[in-house]
Amino acid sequence: MAVFTDPSVTGYHTPGHPEAPFRVSKSAERLKAAGHALLPPEKPAADAELLRVHTPRHLETVAKGTFRDADTAFYPQIDAIARTSLAGALSAAGRAEKGEPSFSLMRPPGHHAAPEKVAGFCYYNNLAIAVAGIPGKKVAIVDVDVHHGDGTEAWAFGRENVTFVSLHQVPLYPGSGLKSRGNCRNIPLPPGTHETQYLKALEGALHEVLNSKPDLLAVSAGFDTYKEDPIAQLKLDAATYKRIGKMLAETKLPRFAVLEGGYAEALPLLIERFLDGFFD
């Protein structure tokens, strides 16, 4: 069981922006104190890996800052930091392939980033790129962030060997994910959804996912479903995250998860609880 992280990913922030450095620094402190092995990524991410999902134009726009997105700022160092975040996801996927459940504790997150679009605090789609690097296996992507994983769906839709399922609050940013299509299953949840309803929806989703007979599980782990999250309105308790992690572990599939959203001060605790179940 490995947690991949790197202190350099705390090196950008705009004051007042919820996607802040404490998300990784405080979580790393807490996981270390709880006895988790924190490791740096095993190797840097290469252009060839980014190009499995993104276009050359997209790589150029992130490096030069020629994109425009109201939520997603340009920083001169963001290309390097986003690549470190990706490297964590790639390392976690590599461990999962060897049968070791793993977690990438990094930022920026990735699930809103589409092949040619920066969006919603995301520059490169860490999870999609990691899944694209697992050839010859059927992969089930489960996105439990409170927001629809629109960037991941844009890549996954119609792709053989990939099943995508997203549970998310509606109405909420980015406004998509109202209906399922093809290999992409979307489960909209109303504001105020609490543990019982949430776990029931997740159970149904996992049941469908297992029907596709996947070889591996890739999880977009967002924690903005928490009752005190400042930017969404679901009502999960801290204890719920252990149950979510455990339900994912009970699939008995090789698995890895990457950090997506989660903006409450309690994030380090929520991640610790999730790993208590996910690594079980």
Ligand SMILES: [Zn+2]
């Ligand atoms: Zn989110």
